[in-house]
Amino acid sequence: MHIPSCCADRTCRSTWFPYTKMKIPEIISVSGLTKLKNSFSVLHAVDGTDSSLVSQEREEKELVGDGEDFSGVVPEGYSLPPWGNVMAQQESYSAIESSIETSTIPQNDMVSLDETRVHFLEETDEGELSRRILVLSRSNRTRSAMELFRSMEYSGLRPNAHACNSLISCLVRCKQLDNAMRVFEFMKTNEIASGHTFSLILKAVADIQGCDSALGMFAELGGFARGKNDFDAIVYNTMLSVCARANKWVETTRIWRSMKENGHRGTEITYSLLVSIFVRCGQNKLAVDAYREMVQDGLKARQDTMQTTIEACSKHGKWDMALDIFQNMLNQGWKPNLIACNALLNALGKAREVKLAFQVFKTVKSIGYAPDSYTWNALLGGLYRANKHAEALQLFESLNREHNSQLNERLYNSALMSCRKLGLWDNALQVLWQFEASGQPVPTASYNLVIGACKVARKPEVALQVYEHMVHQKCTPDSSTYLSLIRVCTSASLWAEAEKILDVAPKASLYNIVIHGMCFRGKVESAKKLYLKMRRAGLYPDGKSRALMLQHFQSDLCETSMPDSL
Incomplete structure (x- = not known):
């Protein structure tokens, strides 16, 4: 047999093979698929004149190297399948992987299931063919890998499982979910699907079709059913991660419940995802x-999980548990972040554990953190809840001297609340002027706190001046503002000022307060006039105002001026 001279060149050895005939089924191409027919003699290879496959073959040769399975002459018009010489040269997996790391996914390698062709396989060893699928998948050769997979499937x-999982991973990387599902169904049918397989396909469905589709598939596979399934903890962790991205806490x-019912124990990752x-x-x-369940199972929590749990304990009112976790972190040499420290301080402040809060505060400073506005607000709030208002004002004055730039609305209001409790109207005014001088917008609630401090100190004139200043500052009063002013005016018998406020804010509740105050202080005629004014405005009195008026109005006036329904 004559061998072309080009075969002397090593680069041509994998391009040629002996021209040998044998009795095998004919391969006929129908709609892109190559089918077998038992009546003709054909060569060991099929028609492969597609330019894209030839181009792909050359790329794969460069990636994997020349094979040694074939040598000799091939008749004109025939070429090897694109995966014909993969793994022929016995390279180690480390060498293959190092060459794959630098490769990129070819843009023209997208292939649908209908376009995948079936080839006759000269090699019938399942282990060797699986290794070839593995290498093709790692190098992102989706067309070649799928053709080899379909050819193996067609040949029985x-x-x-390792090769199939690698192929699914490759198809997912190349956004070929339909082909990945085809391989997945093959693995399920042949009972070789593992937990890793389910994790791969569920994550792919979530990435491409969304969380709801992945949850639907998880349910169809028996994820929520009681009883034995093929899932492991990793599959459940995958679904927890999918739900985490969509913030679906109900699912x-x-x-989580299904995982326990099916006898699977959670891992550190499981509980980290749950807490997050x-x-x-x-x-x-x-x-x-x-x-708590993680600790009971004897698992060691990660640092981020412990910090997040401290926040949860703070919001749930479990300050003692938060303190234990904080101490455990310090014992393990971990440094809790400032967010967790502030959460613990806030929890202790809400529980009025002021002494413990300041001990933790010293620890926070000792591990190198500079307190921020959240730290100071937790401490001030704790002092206020513990009725240590004088100490709260002392801390605020210290902040004003040393950390003035950190003062914000919440800190100013905490100080004003302590001033109101103590009736220190002059201190409240001083804090208010400092607040306005800071350049920050002063909310209505802050002015209300100052008016409340004037009310406690029985300074109605000052309260009215604060109200006028508030309006001058273009700060809109609210219902609390008018209610405080009406009560201030009623307690000081400032009826003219009270009626002016009623003209600005004509509300039935405010009218009732003034009418009550007038009647109790003997201003019955003024109360009658105000009552009639209230009724003409279409406002309805409460039961107490009606009872008081019935005692003082004449019977005929009651019948003509007050509807029977009232």
């Missing part, structure tokens, strides 16, 4: 329950 050969709870999802969705009780 079965790739191993997360169902997956529940805290982000405001379900702090569930986050605390998940952390």
